[in-house]
Amino acid sequence: MPRLRLTRPALAALALSFATPAVLAQDTPDGRWHGGLSLAGAFASGNSSSRTLAANADASAATADDKISLYGVANYGRNKVGGVTSTTANLLRLGGRYDFNLGPQWFSFGAAEGETNKAGGVRDRYNLTGGVGYHLVKNDTHSWDVFGGLGYTATHFTDGNTANGVQVLLGEESSHKLSETTTLKQRFVYYPDGGELGDRATFDAGLATTISGGWTLNVGLASRYADRVPVGTKKTDNLLTVGFGYKF
Template identity: 35%
Template sequence: MPHCSLIVTLSAASLFLVPAPSLAQVTLKPDGQWRYLLTAGANVSSGNNNASSLNLAAEAARQTTNDKWTWAAKADHARNDGVQTTERYGLRTQYDRDFSVDGFGFGSAETLRDKLANIAARYTVATGVGRHIWADEHGFFDVSAGLGYTHDRYVAATNVAGAMRERYGRLELVLSEESSHKLTETTSLRQKLTLYPNLRNSGQYRAVLDTGLTVAMTQAINLTAGLSYRYDSDPGSSVEKADAVFVTGVSMRID
């Protein structure tokens, strides 16, 4: 799996070389209050190169001393010389609950639409257990493992898992690590890597890597930069296996 080494390298780079997030940093405080983060980025050029892009994201989080509930939504659009180059929408939620000092259980649900990747709709649900490796005022590091189910509906029928299909469902393992790091008083780094080995077809897998850097300009306004990397070992015919999106923007906290 040559792409496994690439994913690991990207993840390590996010920790030690810094820049990169479609993941910004919604405030987490164990007081049971909902907090929000809204992020927007845009780019327009004309003349020899007519291009434009728009990236919107929203996060919400509620944390107590023994549980955490998060939501995240994203919309990415880009055009180059009149040709659509990105059109992706995503929505995700996850609930974590501690059952011991270090252990927790989780349940998650996610939906994705990516027309250019031939995904009319992807639905994923998962549940499992995890461990808090460390957590303090400077951040946290968690690992988790579980079982999930993913169902894809395609824009056009494609050859997946050895057959022409309009839709495809499968059980998957869900292996994840996530961390947040307060680098300075104004700068925070966050990254998450999740692997989805296919239990229906051995040897096939998906991988998702998101890393994010947030720099506070004021108490409410932040500068963000983001890298999102997606890999599918069997995405269907005439579709690239890997997608990477780099986004910079401005975010506003609502605490």
């Protein structure tokens, strides 16, 4: 891996949400950390009681040569009806990615991610990926990248089964400054059938609007598809979230 020209403090990015990062980290190439935190929650009591807590953190530091991105997402939900309590969501995902510019248009990347999502049938999953990408569009208002590479995934399901192996990844991502206060970001990644891993795909989209100072209103849409899941678990998860946040 090429040596970084800047010494950067380690930044822990922890969040609670099942969906896409709704707070969008800036890509200003000044070597400083930019990002934010979004929080949302719901609580109910009466004939039934429930509580849901969601948050999301996203941060990146970029220079003219490279970029480090960190993120963390999680979601917790609990429901009680007729004296029976059940956990409806308990996701935790942490990850990071390093991009190094090979030229004006081409870049290489390496990434690592770990997650647990027992409500979705995943006890734990670890993923290491690497590859190359190309900047189709890159200016102060819009950016659009395509990328591809290889990754190794190790998954332990809640039913005791495992799925490990090498898998190709193909994807695209873009960010758009719609106005002085509103930014849109989306990302799609497809993992073709990798033997026991099966097909997987993820789509994330997030909209952040500044409402006052550094405070933002965030809307996120996330979709996850996995071809091979434990019996009784759906292959597709979709979630729309709305929350408030703060960016730095």
